[in-house]
Every structure is written in structure tokens, then in C-alpha cells.
Ligand SMILES: NC(=O)c1ccc[n+]([C@@H]2O[C@H](COP(=O)([O-])OP(=O)(O)OC[C@H]3O[C@@H](n4cnc5c(N)ncnc54)[C@H](O)[C@@H]3O)[C@@H](O)[C@H]2O)c1
């Protein structure tokens with residue numbers, strides 16, 4: 001099968017424990033004189049900002065620190081921070097955080113160089129000029145935002161989350177230092193880690209899948225599946241944390257040449273209206289959507305099985321597709337992921353709302369290997385509202 005895809009990556013990646021010190025190299029190489037350091041309250045409160053702050057100060061600079069980026073930010077938050085920064089001279093942005101902080105830093109890096117963009121992020125072709133240079137330091141191992149071209153924001157009036165896409169938002173520098181993820185609590189380790197697994201699996205089965213994506217996808221699946229339960233149970237296990245960090249980064253790389261599919265599509269209304277965090281809604285949906293895709297994906301699941309299942313060799317090969325689905329159900333249980341939406345305030349009477357709004361996420365549904373009918377989508381939500 002032929003495929004065409006373009007490869008666009010961050011310019012430079014520093015990885016390994018201690019690589020955070022490379023912030024000084026970046027500041028030196030970019031000749032930055034005014035650095036803005038961004039994070040959120042959770043990370044700030046946990047003391048994680050101290051080391052990057054120290055490294056920046058060691059270069060003789062005093063960064064402008066923003067430490068209150070909201071979780072799963074709205075478009076209004078983008079406008080507020082854009083306003084705050086408009087009087088400042090910033091020539092390097094350093095984002096220390098999960099997808100919420102990195103997405104905010106990505107969009108601000110282009111609102112600062114593209115006049116008028118902050119007023120309407122969705123204006124077609126609004127992003128014409130390169131961004132202010134940016135460094136992403138991920139502290140969750142999930143979204144892959146450190147390498148993707150998109151940033152996601154809530155439009156509260158429309159109960160909608162929208163992805164803004166531009167290659168100028170691919171961070172210039174990425175620092176993968178495991179010491180930044182070790183304090184991530186178990187619940188967030190599980191849900192953000194499953195988000196990364198979704199990226200790896202969905203991009204593999206997407207109709208946009210390609211040989212490049214498949215290499216990184218299988219490696220991401222292998223790293224994540226061998227370490228996610230250990231990282232969840234024992235957050236101080238460095239090897240497991242390193243595997244998760246690299247796995248999430250590889251899964252992000254997959255998204256740049258392929259796409260997510262129905263898991264993320266059905267997740268959108270759950271984030272938009274019910275404000276279920278991105279990782280959790282994807283994790284709840286993953287086994288159910290992959291079960292729905294089973295018959296269309298027997299070959300793909302057979303290819304994935306040896307990377308995902310530690311006991312694949314003991315299972316007859318023709319049963320590997322079912323074993324992959326069984327593994328996903330068992331994994332969510334082991335990670336304490338709920339198998340019901342009811343505890344998030346979503347009830348059976350919301351079924352039509354969810355279905356109608358998921359159907360609108362054509363951008364992703366059209367890339368799902370099985371063409372899902374409205375009834376198929378309703379059927380998936382229904383199972384999650386009955387439990
Ligand atoms: N740009 C992309 O490619 C992309 C892809 C998927 C999702 N997203 C978006 O990313 C956001 C979700 O990001 P996320 O799942 O990484 O979570 P997050 O950034 O929202 O963080 C979740 C919570 O974890 C805390 N936290 C993060 N790192 C920590 C650490 N090391 N120790 C202790 N606490 C820590 C934060 O303070 C926060 O309260 C959503 O808005 C989602 O839509 C973006």
C-alpha cells in the first residue's frame with residue numbers, strides 16, 4: 001500500500017536524567033535575553049519549578065514566571081495571557097507541565113508573532129508567521145504535546161474542545177528529563193499514560209497510518225505496556241518512568257504523520273460539556289472502541305499483540321486480536337480507570353447529546369478503520385452509561 005506523509009519534528013531533543021541542565025545550552029544557543037517560564041499551580045506547588053528556574057538564573061537572566069495556567073484551558077484563558085504578555089519582551093518560552101501548560105505556551109508563542117490571532121484562533125490560515133522559540137519540558141507522560149503541531153482549547157459557550165493546528169506550534173526544543181515526572185500521582189500517571197497508549201494504537205489503525213508511524217507506534221506500545229502498571233504502583237521506579245516518558249513522546253511523533261481516530265472523537269463531547277479530563281475520557285473509551293473496531297483490525301491487532309502482551313507466545317496467534325481487546329479491559333481495571341460515565345455526572349438521558357456531538361467530529365471519525373454509524377456510536381456510549 002502506498003502512503004504519503006510529511007515529517008516535522010522539534011529541532012532538538014535532549015533526553016535522559018539531568019538533561020534539564022541543557023536549558024542553559026538552549027539559552028546560550030538562541031541568545032535569549034528575555035525568558036518566560038510557564039507552569040500551573042499543581043507543578044509550582046510541588047516544587048518542580050525550582051530546578052528549571054535555577055538553571056535559567058544561572059545564565060544571568062531573571063525569567064518572567066507565570067505559574068497559574070489553568071487545567072484544560074479555555075480560549076478565554078488564551079486571550080487573558082496574551083494580553084498579559086503583550087507589554088513584555090519575550091524571546092524564549094519555557095513550558096514546564098503537562099498538555100495544558102504546553103498547549104498554552106504553544107498558542108501564546110504564535111499569538112505573540114501573529115497580530116489578531118488571539119481574537120480568533122479559528123480564523124483559517126490565521127497563523128502565518130513563525131513562533132517565538134519555545135522549549136517544552138513535559139511533566140506528564142501522556143499527550144505528546146511536546147512534539148505535536150496542535151493545541152487544544154475549550155470553547156465554553158459551545159461546550160466544545162477545539163484543536164488548533166500549525167507546524168509553527170511544534171516546540172523547537174524538547175527536554176525529556178525523567179526527574180520531572182516522578183512526582184506525578186498514580187491516578188494521573190494512569191490516565192495520562194493511557195492517553196499516550198491511545199495515540200500509539202489509534203495512529204497505528206488510522207487510515208492515515210504509514211510505515212514511519214508504525215515503527216514508533218509499536219515501540220511506544222511496547223514501552224508503555226511493559227511499564228504503565230509499575231509506574232502507577234511505584235512512581236519512584238525510574239526505569240518505568242523513563243519508559244513512559246519515551247513512550248508518550250514516540251506516540252506523539254506518530255500523531256504528526258497519522259491521526260487519532262474514534263477514541264478521541266467520542267472523547268471530545270465528554271471533555272467539552274462534562275469537563276472530564278482528556279486522559280480519563282480516552283481511557284474509559286479505549287477498550288470499548290477497540291472492541292468495536294475488532295473485526296476491521298484483526299491484522300493490525302495481530303501485529304500489535306507481541307508488543308503489547310507479555311504472554312503473546314502462550315496464546316494461539318489466531319486469538320491475538322481478541323487477546324489485545326481483553327488486555328485493554330484488564331489494564332483499565334488494574335489502573336483503577338472507571339468503566340462508567342455516571343460517576344462523572346453523565347447519565348442515560350445524555351445519550352443523544354453525546355451521540356449527536358460525537359458524530360460531528362468527522363475529522364477523526366473519517367479516519368477510523370470501521371465506518372461507525374450513529375447507532376454504533378450510541379451503542380458504545382450506552383455500554384458506558386449502563387455500568
Ligand atoms: N497538543 C496536543 O497534542 C494534545 C494532545 C492531547 C491532549 N492535549 C490536551 O492536553 C491537556 C491535558 O494534558 P495532560 O493530560 O498532560 O494533563 P494536564 O497538563 O492537564 O495536568 C493535569 C494535572 O497534573 C498535574 N501535574 C502535571 N505534571 C505533574 C507532576 N509531574 N507532578 C505532579 N503533578 C503534576 C497538573 O498540575 C494538573 O493539575 C488537555 O487540555 C488536552 O486537551 C493536547
Ligand SMILES: [Fe+2]
Pocket residue numbers: 143195196198199264278282
Ligand atoms: Fe490525547
